Structure formats: C-alpha cells, structure tokens
Amino acid sequence: MYHTGWMESGQSQRPKILTVLHQEHSSPGRVGQLLLEAGFALDIRRPPLGDPLPETLEDHAGAVIFGGPMSANDPEAFVKAETEWLSVPLAEDKPFLGICLGAQMLANHLGGRVGPHPEGLVEIGWYPLESTEAGRALMDWPSMVYHFHREGFELPQTATLLATGSSYPNQAFRYGKNAWGVQFHAELTRAMMHRWVVRGAERFTLCGAQQGRDHLEGRMIYDAVLRAWLHRFLAAIFGEPALV
Template identity: 50%
Template sequence: MEATQENPSKILVVLHQQHSTPGRIGRLLECQGYQLDLRRPRFGDPLPDTMRDYAAAIIFGGPMSANDEEDWLKREIDWIGVPLKENKPYLGICLGAQMLARHLGQTVCPHPQGKVEAGYYRIHPTEQGHELCDCRFPETVYQWHREGFCLPKGATLLAKGVDFEAQAFRYGERAYGLQFHPEVTISIMCRWLARSKMRLRQPNARPPHRHFQDWCLHDWRIARWSDAFLRTWIAEDSAIAA
C-alpha cells in the first residue's frame, strides 16, 4: 500500500506487556499492506499528539484494570480523545474497549457474583452487528477478562453476552470496542493458560481442555470475520479521505 498524507499506511498499536504481540490482528493488517508502529506507554513509550501520520489506532488488552491509578494508564485513557477528535479509526480490544468506555464516562467493574470469562463463550450479535461487514458476526468468541462495562451513552451495541452484556459496540463512525479477543492465536492461548492458572479457578472460567476443543470448532470463523471487519474498519476512513 502506498502511503499518502491523506491516506497513511501506519497503524498505531498500543500494547501493555513487554512481550505482548498484536497476534492475528497484526498479521492480518500487515497482509493488508499496513505497517505497525508498536508502542508500550506502560514502559515509557510516548503516544503521538496527532493521528495525522496514522491510518488507525488499536489499544490491546492487558492484566491491569482500567480503574487502576497509575499515571500512564490515566494518560492513555485521556489520549483516546485524540483519534476520537480527529475522527480516525479506533479499535479497543478487552482492556482497550474498557478504556474507551471509561473515556466516554462509563464505569468498568467486576461481575457482581465474581464471575469471569476465560475461554470461549456465546455472544448474541445485534442487527447492527450483523450489518457491520460482509462476513457474519461470530457467535462464539474467545474471552479473557474479569471486568466489564455497560454500554456508553451514545454508543451502538453490536453484540451482547449473558454475564457481561456489552461485548461489542461502536461509538460515532469509526471507534469500536470489543470485549472479546479476536487477536488470539493458539500460541497466545497456550501462553495465557500456562501463566494465568489462578484465572482458570475463578467462577465461570472454562477448564483448559475446553479452550483447545473450542478453538478447533470456532477459531476459523473468528479469523474470517476479523479479516473482513478490519478491511471494513479501515476502508470507512479511506473512503472519507479519498
């Protein structure tokens, strides 16, 4: 993809651990011709004052809470106003979606009964969710979180769950929040399962063997939808800039 001032080819990718990767999402974007600019504000990387040189921004997940008091996290939540103000595509995944909800004035909190989602769970796409791109919204997705949020004021619900209702939403024309993890590959899943055994002992978590069984059943649909969604998400902005 040839970059121009009006249609840059870089994607700003925000990660929260030293060895985190953008997984499937990163590979799909690179295959679509985009360059990834990886930033880790938690470890001192700055975030840009403007999105002028970027086609879009993605904030991924992490083990911290959107309610934590660290200065870097508060600055990152505030920074989300940059792509929103400039009407640039923004995608928040898990923690990134919760940060978007916090930026929009919504609360983020644990389940009242202490439930978590770790593994594959059914969600229920809305009519707007099914209309999002030319690939049907996946109805079983990979989750790894202990907190959730209500739909921010002015946002459009794209998919809802049973224990954590807000699973996907759109705010404005180009900002999206996904509570689930479309970026997860089998290697990422293995790493999380090995390093986070406490999460698997919490209420509502799926046992390890179910993660692998359900990956075989559902991952191909998530992969196909992810590719179609990313193309639509970026194309919305490219059409405006052209």
C-alpha cells in the same frame, strides 16, 4: 524506552497503524498479521514501558489499543494517560479499535463505568455471542468467542451496541463513525493461546472460568469462524490503505 515502531523492510511507505501493547513481550497477534497483509505498517508502542503516544494521528491511518492484565480503573499513570489520549482519535475522527482493556478504556473515556460482574462471574474461555440488529446490519458475527477478563463495561451514552452475551451484556459497540470496542479476543494465534493458558492457569478457579483444555479444544471448533470474522471486521474499520 521500548518503542519499537515495528517497521519491517518495505513498510516505511505504508500507512501506519498505531499499535498499543501493555507488556514487554505482548504481540498484536492476528490483528497485526492481518493489518500487515492488508498493506499497513505497525507503529508499536508500549506505554507501561515508557513509550509516548503521539499528540496527533495525522501520520497514522488509525490506532488499536490491545488488552492487558491491568484494569482500566488502575491508578497507574499510563492507564489514565491512555484513557485521556483517546480524545485524539475521537477528535480527529480516525479509526480506532479497543480490544478488552482497550474497549474498557474507551468506555471509561466516554463516561461508561468499568467493573467486575455483580455476582463475581468472569469470562475466561469460550462463550456464546449474539449480535444485535445493528451488528447484523454490519456483518455476520461468530456465535462463540474467546475471553480472558474479570471486568466488563457499561455501554456509553449514544454508543451503539453491536453484540451481547449472557453474563456480560456489552460485548461490542461502536461510537460515532470510527470508534469501536470489543470485549473478546479474536487476535490470539495458537502460540498466544497456549501461553495464556499456561501463564493464566491460576485464574481457572474463578467463578465461571473454563479449564485450559476447554480453551484449546474450543479453538479447534470455533477459531476458523472467529478468524474469518476478524478479517471482515478489520476491513470494516480500517478499509484499504492508501499507499504513499
């Protein structure tokens, strides 16, 4: 079992956010940092490594499912189990955020298909983002965001589209009051982006992908706005914790 239940000293009395990662050395990055700074604790689980997901979120203030190299359509048992588990936050109306793979799992759970671009395009690097009218009513959105994916998702029925892009039109959505999905990555620290650029270099030859230097140069230009947006976005989803 690799269940860390990341609880630093002094976190035990903080409301917990279930934090679902998909590789042994994956990190919640800036999402984790900002949630900790806001007063939450992180309960980190890695289902591919054997960690169970809770049957209820009654002891959690919400949940985040992050990305990973796998597909939401993969046959592995943990992919199916995570996708089905989403009935828990939806039934209990607990705040939930899906990022990239997590958003695709949410879309699948709600009946939206997940798959590659019909022309084989990928989004790997920095790409323009445009908020919808519904998105603008919630907050200001960044004009450029960071991606690292080869598949996208259909907008589930009754979900509200919050942001769109040219190659993959469904970039962010909200379902009901408390379920959110985003296709892009605002959580990467500088160190995380460097690791992704090194370890994912073979994907830079895919149609539409940007070269590694463009990833790093784009960060210097666009990341400050993206980080500020992430701070507002997490506050909109999870609010301020009620300390116990």
